[in-house]
Amino acid sequence: MKRVGIIGAGPAGLTAGHELARRGLEVEIFEAGPHVGGMSRTIELWGHKVDLGPHRFFTRDDKVRRFWTEMAGEDRQVIDRRTRIYFGGLFYDxxxxxxxxxxxxxxxxxxxxxxxxxxxxxxxxxxxxxxxxxxxxxxxxxxxxxxxxxxxxxxxxxxxxxxxxxxxxxxxxxxxxxxxxxxxxxxxxxxxxxxxDQFDYPAAGTGAVYDRMAESFRGLGGKLHLATPVSGMAEDGHSLRLENGETLRFDHLISTMPLTALCASLPDLPEKVRSACTGLAYRHTLLVYLLVDQEDLFSDQWLYIHSPELRLGRVTNFRNWSAGIRGAPGQSVLALEYWCSDGDALHGMSAEELQKLAVQEIRTTGLIKDAQVLDATVIRIPKCYPVYRKGYRRDLAVVMEHLKSRLTHVTAIGRYGAFKYNNQDHSILMGLLAAENLGDNARHDLWSINTDYGVYQESM
Ligand SMILES: Cc1cc2nc3c(=O)[nH]c(=O)nc-3n(C[C@H](O)[C@H](O)[C@H](O)COP(=O)(O)OP(=O)(O)OC[C@H]3O[C@@H](n4cnc5c(N)ncnc54)[C@H](O)[C@@H]3O)c2cc1C
Incomplete structure (x- = not known):
C-alpha cells in the first residue's frame, strides 16, 4: 500500500487526502494551523460566523459539483446574489x-x-x-x-x-x-x-464543507495532524521535514504549501531554479472586520470598491448570506479587504491604524450611514494571490520543469501551492485529479488546470 504525506488541509489537500483514503491508501495530512479549510475556513467573531472575505461556491465541472455536494450535505442553500460596484461616488448594480x-x-x-x-x-x-x-x-x-x-x-x-x-x-x-x-x-x-445571479453556500458558512470533509477523512482512516507546520523537504530530497525537526518518509508527497517555500527547502537547487522562484511573488490580504450596531445596513453580500481615492478593495456583509451564520440581532459584521505586498505602506500598518483607515473609508462610501462601529479586528492572510506579472510564466515553467523532472515523487497543487489563481472549485479539482493520478495511475497534467480547464470563471 502506498503511503502518502500531504502538506496543508485546505480544499486542495483535504480533497486529495479524502479521495486517496477512500481508495484505501495510507494518508497523513500535516496542517500548520489549528484548523482545516485554509483560506476557505469559517471562523467565529463576536458570536457571528464569518468567512475570510466573500466565499461563494460555483462550478460547472460535474465531478467537482458531485464531490462538493456530497461533502456539503443537505445543509446548504442557493443564494440569490446581490452585489454592486462603488465608483465615482455612485453604486452600480x-x-x-x-x-x-x-x-x-x-x-x-x-x-x-x-x-x-x-x-x-x-x-x-x-x-x-x-x-x-x-x-x-x-x-x-x-x-x-x-x-x-x-x-x-x-x-x-x-x-x-x-x-x-x-x-x-x-x-x-x-x-x-x-x-x-x-x-x-x-x-x-x-x-x-x-x-x-446565484451561487451555493453551506448554511453554516463555507468552512462547514471542509470540517465535514476532515471528519469523513478521519472516518476513512486518514490521519490529520493540526498545528503541525512543515518546513519543507529534508536533505535526502525525499522526506518531509516538520518544523519541530522530525523527518518523515512517504512514498509520495502532495504539497499545497506556497510553491516558493517548497522550492526554497529543496536540496541542491540549481541557481536557475532558485532565481526563477524569486520572480514569483504573492500578494497578501488584510481583512478588517467591523462589528456594527445595525442589521439592515445594505442588502449586498459584497461590493467592489473601484474608486481609486479609497484603498479599500471589497466589502462583505455577512448579515446577507445565510441565517445559519448570523449572530445577535441588531448587529452586522462587515469585512473590509485591503491588499498589500511585502514592505509596502499597508503591509507595515498596525492593527489600530488599519482599523482607523477602515472605519474612515467605510464612512466615506456612505454604506453604514450613522451606525456605530462597536468593535474591530484584523486578520492577515499571507500569500493568497499569486501575482501574474508579465513574464511570470517563464519563471513558473522553470520551477515546474525542475519539479517534474527531478521530484517525480512530489505533486504540487492548490492556490499558492501551484501558483494558480484558484477558486475553491479549482483547488478541489486539483485534489481530485491528484488522487486519480496516484490512486488509479491516471496521467492528468495538473499544471495545465486553469488554462486548459474550460469552465466558467468569473472576473470579479
Ligand atoms: C479574500 C478571498 C476571497 C475568496 N473568495 C472566493 C470565492 O468567492 N469563491 C471561491 O471559490 N474561492 C474564493 N477564494 C479562494 C479560496 O479561498 C481558495 O481558492 C481555496 O481556499 C484554495 O485552497 P487551497 O487548498 O489551494 O489553499 P489554502 O486554502 O490556502 O490551503 C492551504 C493550507 O495549507 C496550509 N499550509 C501552508 N503552508 C504550510 C506548511 N508549511 N505546513 C503545513 N501546512 C501549511 C495552510 O495553513 C492552509 O490551511 C477566496 C480567497 C480569498 C483570500
Whole structure:
C-alpha cells in the first residue's frame, strides 16, 4: 500500500487526502494551523460566523459539483446574489443593469463608451501582452478605465500594463464585467445571468464543507495532524521535514504549501531554479472586520470598491448570506479587504491604524450611514494571490520543469501551492485529479488546470 504525506488541509489537500483514503491508501495530512479549510475556513467573531472575505461556491465541472455536494450535505442553500460596484461616488448594480448604469453614467458617458468600443474594434491589434492590452482590446478604453483599471491595480499592486494578459484570459475569458457592460449598451447579445445571479453556500458558512470533509477523512482512516507546520523537504530530497525537526518518509508527497517555500527547502537547487522562484511573488490580504450596531445596513453580500481615492478593495456583509451564520440581532459584521505586498505602506500598518483607515473609508462610501462601529479586528492572510506579472510564466515553467523532472515523487497543487489563481472549485479539482493520478495511475497534467480547464470563471 502506498503511503502518502500531504502538506496543508485546505480544499486542495483535504480533497486529495479524502479521495486517496477512500481508495484505501495510507494518508497523513500535516496542517500548520489549528484548523482545516485554509483560506476557505469559517471562523467565529463576536458570536457571528464569518468567512475570510466573500466565499461563494460555483462550478460547472460535474465531478467537482458531485464531490462538493456530497461533502456539503443537505445543509446548504442557493443564494440569490446581490452585489454592486462603488465608483465615482455612485453604486452600480453588478451584474450591470441598463437603467441603473445609464442613470449613473448619463447618456453622454454611455455614448462615449460605445464610441471607444467601436474605435477598438476598428483598430488592428497585435497579440495582447498585458492585462491592459487585453481588456482595452476586448471592451474599449473607457469601460476599461471605469470598471477594470483601479480595482485591478489595487488588487495586484502593479499597473495593468505590468499584469500578464494571461490573467485576463483565465479569469475573464468566458464571462466578464466588460461583456456585461457591452450587453447593457446593446453591443453584445447573449445573457450569462444564470451564471452569476446565484451561487451555493453551506448554511453554516463555507468552512462547514471542509470540517465535514476532515471528519469523513478521519472516518476513512486518514490521519490529520493540526498545528503541525512543515518546513519543507529534508536533505535526502525525499522526506518531509516538520518544523519541530522530525523527518518523515512517504512514498509520495502532495504539497499545497506556497510553491516558493517548497522550492526554497529543496536540496541542491540549481541557481536557475532558485532565481526563477524569486520572480514569483504573492500578494497578501488584510481583512478588517467591523462589528456594527445595525442589521439592515445594505442588502449586498459584497461590493467592489473601484474608486481609486479609497484603498479599500471589497466589502462583505455577512448579515446577507445565510441565517445559519448570523449572530445577535441588531448587529452586522462587515469585512473590509485591503491588499498589500511585502514592505509596502499597508503591509507595515498596525492593527489600530488599519482599523482607523477602515472605519474612515467605510464612512466615506456612505454604506453604514450613522451606525456605530462597536468593535474591530484584523486578520492577515499571507500569500493568497499569486501575482501574474508579465513574464511570470517563464519563471513558473522553470520551477515546474525542475519539479517534474527531478521530484517525480512530489505533486504540487492548490492556490499558492501551484501558483494558480484558484477558486475553491479549482483547488478541489486539483485534489481530485491528484488522487486519480496516484490512486488509479491516471496521467492528468495538473499544471495545465486553469488554462486548459474550460469552465466558467468569473472576473470579479
Ligand atoms: C479574500 C478571498 C476571497 C475568496 N473568495 C472566493 C470565492 O468567492 N469563491 C471561491 O471559490 N474561492 C474564493 N477564494 C479562494 C479560496 O479561498 C481558495 O481558492 C481555496 O481556499 C484554495 O485552497 P487551497 O487548498 O489551494 O489553499 P489554502 O486554502 O490556502 O490551503 C492551504 C493550507 O495549507 C496550509 N499550509 C501552508 N503552508 C504550510 C506548511 N508549511 N505546513 C503545513 N501546512 C501549511 C495552510 O495553513 C492552509 O490551511 C477566496 C480567497 C480569498 C483570500
Amino acid at each position: 453588478y451584474p450591470l443593469r441598463p437603467l441603473n448604469a445609464l442613470a449613473n453614467m448619463g447618456p453622454w458617458q454611455a455614448a462615449r463608451c460605445v464610441m471607444s468600443y467601436a474605435g477598438e474594434k476598428l483598430r488592428r491589434k497585435n497579440e495582447p501582452e498585458s492585462f491592459e492590452d487585453w481588456v482595452v482590446g476586448a471592451f474599449g478604453r473607457l469601460l476599461y478605465e471605469m470598471f477594470f483599471k483601479s480595482y485591478s491595480e489595487k488588487l495586484w499592486g502593479i499597473t495593468c500594463d505590468e499584469l500578464d494578459a494571461d490573467f485576463a484570459a483565465q479569469r475573464i475569458k468566458k464571462f466578464s464585467l466588460g461583456e456585461a457592460a457591452l450587453g447593457m449598451l446593446r453591443l453584445k447579445s447573449g445573457s450569462h445571468a444564470t451564471l452569476v
